[in-house]
Structures are given as C-alpha cells and as structure tokens.
Amino acid sequence: MALKPRRSSRKSQIELTGYVEAKEFFERISALVICSRIENQPYVVMEAMARKIPVIATNVGGLPDLVEDGVTGRLVPSGDSSALAGAMRSFCESPENTAVFGMAGFGKLKREFGFDKWIDRHIALYGLM
Numbered sequence: 001m002a003l004k005p006r007r008s009s010r011k012s013q014i015e016l017t018g019y020v021e022a023k024e025f026f027e028r029i030s031a032l033v034i035c036s037r038i039e040n041q042p043y044v045v046m047e048a049m050a051r052k053i054p055v056i057a058t059n060v061g062g063l064p065d066l067v068e069d070g071v072t073g074r075l076v077p078s079g080d081s082s083a084l085a086g087a088m089r090s091f092c093e094s095p096e097n098t099a100v101f102g103m104a105g106f107g108k109l110k111r112e113f114g115f116d117k118w119i120d121r122h123i124a125l126y127g128l129m
Contacts, residue, residue, distance in 0.1 A: 014088075026051050031091045031098060037078050039063050049109040054101035056087045072105035 017028065032048040033056045041062035048055050049066065055073035057063040069075040074090070076083035091098045111117070 014092075022047070026053065029053060030095065031056060031088075033084070033088060034058070034063070035076075035078075035084055036060055036063070041065065046109060046113060049102075049105035052099075052102040052106045054091065054098040055105060056084070056091065058084075066108075067105070068108070071101070072108050073101045 015028075017025065020028070026047065029048075031054050032045065034042060034045060035056075035058050036042070037058070037060060039058070039061035045055055045057065045063065045066050049072070055067050057067045057073065057075055058078040059069075059075040060078045064075060067073040067075050074087040076087050
C-alpha cells in the first residue's frame with residue numbers, strides 16, 4: 001500500500017498497488033504500512049528505513065526493535081484498525097513531520113543494524129560458544 005500525502009480527497013492518498021518490483025515500490029511510496037499479527041524482523045521495514053521512508057507497524061514480534069513509536073515511525077496495537085487508521089491519517093495530514101521519522105529510522109538502522117554492528121554481534125555470539 002502506498003500512502004501519498006496530498007491536499008485532495010483521502011481516496012487519492014492511498015493506492016493499492018498490487019505487485020510491483022521492489023525498486024519501483026519504494027520509489028512510489030511515501031510511507032510503509034505493515035500490519036502483521038505475527039512477525040519476526042521483516043527485511044522490508046529495514047529496506048524502507050534504508051531509503052528514509054517512515055514506517056507504521058503493529059507492535060508485534062521484532063517490529064518494536066526496528067520502529068520506535070513517535071521516533072522512527074508509529075507502532076499500533078495488532079488488530080486495532082482504529083489506531084492503524086489514525087496513524088495513517090496523521091502521516092497523510094503531516095508529511096513534513098513524517099519525513100523526520102524517515103530520517104530517524106535511517107539513523108537507527110545505521111547505528112543498530114549496520115555492517116560493523118552485525119560483525120560485532122556475530123563475533124560476540126561465537127565467543128559465547
């Protein structure tokens with residue numbers, strides 16, 4: 001789903017894209033919405049963060065490790081469609097504020113999930129064995 005902030009009707013702000021290649025998908029969206037009930041650590045969220053795209057996600061599994069509510073995006077309770085709609089509405093109504101989430105997500109990704117951090121964690125893991 002692609003959120004497109006505009007001043008026109010809500011109908012034109014949300015586009016159900018169907019299948020598109022990843023490159024085109026990320027070029028077309030202004031926010032990523034992932035409303036999973038069960039999730040590990042979805043790579044698509046990390047891809048969005050790497051592209052400075054803000055994320056709205058449900059508060060399940062590994063998503064809170066990636067998305068900090070009100071800092072790098074919005075977290076909503078799983079199954080709470082009103083909260084999800086509210087978060088999506090706020091992104092559509094305040095695109096300038098959501099850009100800050102995108103930048104913060106990019107920073108968090110680099111700090112906590114960058115290559116050097118990944119290597120350090122693997123070395124520490126093997127040191128425990």
